[in-house]
Amino acid sequence: MARRYMKQDVPLEKIRRYLEPGPIVLVSSSWEGERNIMTMGWHMVMEFSPSLVGCVIASSNHSFELVRQSRQCVINLPTTALLDAVVGIGTTSGSEIDKFERFDLTPETMEGVDAPAIRECHAHFACRLHDDSLVDKYNFFIWEVIAARAARTPKHPETLHYTGDGVFMVAGKVVSRRSAALLSMEPR
Amino acid sequence: MARRYMKQDVPLEKIRRYLEPGPIVLVSSSWEGERNIMTMGWHMVMEFSPSLVGCVIASSNHSFELVRQSRQCVINLPTTALLDAVVGIGTTSGSEIDKFERFDLTPETMEGVDAPAIRECHAHFACRLHDDSLVDKYNFFIWEVIAARAARTPKHPETLHYTGDGVFMVAGKVVSRRSAALLSMEPR
DSSP: OOOOOOEEEOOGGGTHHHHTTOOOEEEEEEETTEEEEEEEOOEEEEETTTTEEEEEOOTTSTHHHHHHHHOEEEEEEOBGGGHHHHHHHHTSOTTTOOHHHHTTOOEEEETTEEEEEETTSSEEEEEEEEEOTTHHHHOEEEEEEEEEEEESSOSSOOEEEEEETTEEEEEEEEEEOGGGOOGGGSOO | OOOOOOEEEOOGGGTHHHHTTOOOEEEEEEETTEEEEEEEOOEEEEETTTTEEEEEOOTTSTHHHHHHHHOEEEEEEOBGGGHHHHHHHHTSOTTTOOHHHHTTOOEEEETTEEEEEETTSSEEEEEEEEEOTTHHHHOEEEEEEEEEEEESSOSSOOEEEEEETTEEEEEEEEEEOGGGOOGGGSOO
16 A cells, blocks of 8 residues: 655746656546546646646547546646556556556545545646647647645655556666756846 | 767657657757757757657747757767766857867758757757647747667666756666556647
């Protein structure tokens, strides 16, 4: 069973710390009494403030209608401790099972959205749909993150980065050039 | 000095293997006799075929006009061996220096684009602008990858994943669930 975390709020302009490294994430959603979780690798940070995140959710996924109709989701960050759940969620369909029950995950309320967060994850980002102009063409959603919570420790958990074909790279080791924050990639 | 790689063409629908894990990349561009390189962390895979990649290049970057006017770029994948160049490129401006010369990098021609690839990188993705509809609003470019080359070995190089503030996570270790490719994240 995954560990329990002590969590704290994260300033919204700081969430890039969790998402910019490109981990696979779990997107949870709900709409009219139904809930679901999907595994997602196609996402990116788009702006510091407002805190914007873009992602592709293919229309063939059961979650597509839930996020499109509710205009909300929670992006959850799993660590390597949740590898089996990440794979299980990504290889089953919410049209057939309740993924919280099947994978023994705990729904948790989050400020500002009805979509449930997943307690066993390291961090959670509550999202409201900010721009749907490219949903029809590319299944591309732009979300505004309106609340964020993350575990106090570990500071740099091991995360999973998907390459396709069931193969993940693991990031956890840290290299620092703190004297040299990248101009091209910092807020201004 | 970075090692020399033996490189081979990569099928365009397979490039997610390199970019979906979310590494920091080097974007090279040229326009009217000028060339530049920028360090970029805000990118994502958007489609298998055509092979689409989205990215944000802030208009304050010197590269912005080069990629917007030329409607081309090359996305290059550096490994940890290039950490110093990645940081150097991200903390200087192409308005003042030629980054190929300053960081001892070798421009290389690539099929289908005038923008130079960076020989010392592990992989290269030649891009043509596919959709600029959200450039004015979000600095968001959607590229079609029209040619791709990657080193034959190592199969899973150590890559850099930016968290902000000069801190990178390193991915290199691999975990495999090959029997269970993620339905939600595979081509269909």
